[in-house]
Amino acid sequence: MSQPVLPTPRGDGSLLLRRIGIDTLQESVVYMHADCHVCRSEGFEAQARVEVHLNGRAIIATLNVVDPGLLAVDEAGLSNSAWRALNAAAGDRATVSHAPALDSMSQVRAKIYGNRLDAPAFDAIVADVAAGRYPDIHIAAFLSACAGGRMNVQETIALTRAMVAAGERIDWGRAPIADKHCVGGLPGNRTTPIVVAIVAAAGLTMPKTSSRAITSPAGTADVMETLTRVDLDVTAMRRVVEREGGCLVWGGALTLSPADDVLIRVERPLDLDSDAQLVASVLSKKIAAGATHALIDIPVGPTAKVRSDEDFLRLQRLIEQVADANGLNLRVLRTHGGQPVGRGIGPALEAHDVLAVLRGAAHAPVDLRMRALALAAHLLEFCGHSRPGQGQSEAWRLLDSGAAWAKFQAICEAQGGLREPALAPLREPVLAASAGYVAAIDNRRLARVAKLAGAPSAAAAGLELHVRLGDDVEAGQPLFTLHAQAPGELAYARRYHDAHPAIALEGHPA
Template sequence: MRNPRHRASLAVRRMGIETQQEYVVYMHRDCHVCRSEGFEAQTRVLISLNGRSIIATLNVVDPTLLELGEAALSNSAWRALAPAPGDRITISHAPTLDSMSQVRAKIYGHRLDASALDSIISDVAAGSYPGTHIAAFLSACAGGRMDLQETIDLTRAMLAAGKRLDWGHAPIADKHCVGGLPGNRTTPIVVSIITAAGLTMPKTSSRAITSPAGTADVIETMTPVALDLEQMRRVVQREGGCFVWGGSLALSPADDMLIRVERPLDLDSDAQLVASVLSKKIAAGATHSVIDVPVGPTAKVRSDADYECLKQMLEQVAQAFDLHLQVVRTDGTQPVGRGIGPSLEAHDVLAVLQRAERAPEDLSVRAVALAGQLLEFCGHSEPGTGVLVAQRLLDSGAAWAKFQAICKAQGGLREPQRARLREPVLAERDGMVREIDSRRLARVAKLAGAPKAPAAGLELHVKLGDRVERGMPLFTVHAEALGELDYAFDYLEAHPLIDVGDSR
């Protein structure tokens, strides 16, 4: 980035506001720098300190919050610049973003070539795009507006903007779910089975953005996940696998920023989903990946036609990068397991690995099926025998022993928390469970505090087809604060989650 033209400096302090990946600077309304540069609220500015620079969004604040001659930084901006006591920052206009002309071209229906996508993704990864610019890019690419070559070039651009791992041998196993189904926390179980079989599976996972829990959130209730690259390598070399939060490794920094904007907008962008998933698999060094795609009326993928389109795109893009890929259609008509929320899902995972009587059978069966397919896909097991091998590794305790060993190598295994407040929701009539709304279940779990409060969420007591009697608990809401419990029940009054009716 260029040096600022004006050298007027400002004292800097931390505002203590979390803005995730977007950098924000707060300046006094009457600040001399604001006046001389002509800055207004939402201006994009270049901030420099001791040879480091970031591009941030300006928020103008009232005099009571800041003194003249000082500026404040959001938490993310503070971490990026890391000021020392007494440091002063310089602020000037941000450089022009030439790549925005390519975004505007896409808005008007033009194709984006590899060079254009490289430029856009490079600027996104550098933090040069505010949320509005990212939203414009995502909107321009959504709804089937990206063809196959554009999707391949987008994947390649995301790879180029981050780091890539090389494990020096093959196969390197991987498993991923496209999401949209509460619970379904098969990944920790699959990794434990695969590594117990002697294969290498360095699993990187994401945190939740708008869902009640991501795999990294679930694992973090039991062991540290924010490992750096060298720590990750040591764990994998020792145990064959790991459970690491991908955000700590900078494997696909542009994708993390795109997802932050994409998920709340709920955009239909298969190209972005494919590029997001596959760029992270390739960057993590995977050679063989099984992709779980749940299909159901309230899942992310709702129809067989949508599944076939997504499957074809995943396979074609993976082929362009020599990634061996197997796409698996799974049942997405209802949640998997009992828990929805980090700690509750962790308890389900532990119950399956420990072969406890209370273990949710549907989670165990699905995890074993996916592990069996991955064992066969990597050439470890003969065709048709993978599920038997996976089940044997689970039943024998080998998978549980491997899970404990990986957690110990990452910093130790601890018991997930239990929520302080729990309140059941009871059936209002006799009948059969005819429908479960996965999206609304996820919404209630979030209103109850998940994932920020790891023990919060929702515990299911019924499945589709179960007979229930009036007064029986259908599910229990878990929360750490009364206010969040009230939020969840306010929503439940207007949005029924489980349909109980006649069996006819």
């Protein structure tokens, strides 16, 4: 049998690039034929780390070797992220070589074995992560080695500083610069857009950068993306803030603490969010964005992220120590975390709640309104705008007068225009099997149900909560309504809840 005639390799060793159309999120992947002359001559094996060069650009990518049929021997396929990173075009040819040695991995291995790392070690690791030199498996190893209380205060300070140093740092040339963050674990707690609108309407500067969801059904950036554009660069962000006094943008589109967004991407499937990583992630973003005064909201409840007073005090001390070491004025608030906030859980549903509060609608969720007002009041006093004890009345005035709503509209218009969030085409109520009162709501299970319904990837998916703790419920009454964009996701979420109920009902005492 005659052998197939293989293409003759070019003398420069280059390979014709092809966009394979595979979504590998932000990890760059290159695909090569098993008989590729470059693979053979360089001794490449599957999962090797290689460097791809094109027109003065270079990326580090993970190699996948494919069987005959998908690629010719003189071709290299690129994942979507690798194609974008190289700014490749049809017909381009690139060279592929061994990636440089990753010296900082020795520090990761040291951490895995329980050793303490110093500031230069974290600088090296974070710089390599930000530059895209770590594959996801190495990032996962680093995150795991730092989880479970394996980081002390000095290490957390060093990690925070390394994350700030790896990117840009904005200087607004004035003070105070306000910021606010919730550590999470409480579905629907979307106070940030309301707080930014109130604080900016008061004349303070609040350039808010937010992340997408890590382990929750929605992050602030996911919610705001249903309302306006959030992927602004630093120049556009500055323009919005100088014009309106505030913004609500996605931190991943900026070069502020860029390693954080890479780490978050790997944390998400691991469902991992350690105290040290949480503190370094939150504070590095605040510091890089130029904040001088930050308010940290820590909800505490039996099924929140922070479950006890002991956990709260430990996290509070760590945040305050790291903030103090970095010159950031910080105030930590302990808030109630026994049940979700608002009605919607999921990007678009939470956006509807935010709009209802800002517009002063009669159906606006009272708990979301009151939490946002309390946080805004603390921030107004903390930044010196209001005298102690007067922040609450000022926050109420700005919200009830419509000034906060006008400011929110102006910020959204400056970011690209305000739009109404979509509604999911599929909805199914989940009914109470018996009469009683709502004795407990499991935040984690309810968040899981919303995620299985499609949130946050499907922006309109999630659930709408109809009951609160202590409410009387009749048999057959809707406890919440599932929202989904696909029948399979709707059924999947319903099956999970049937097996793991998130709302506990108890009969009334005799």
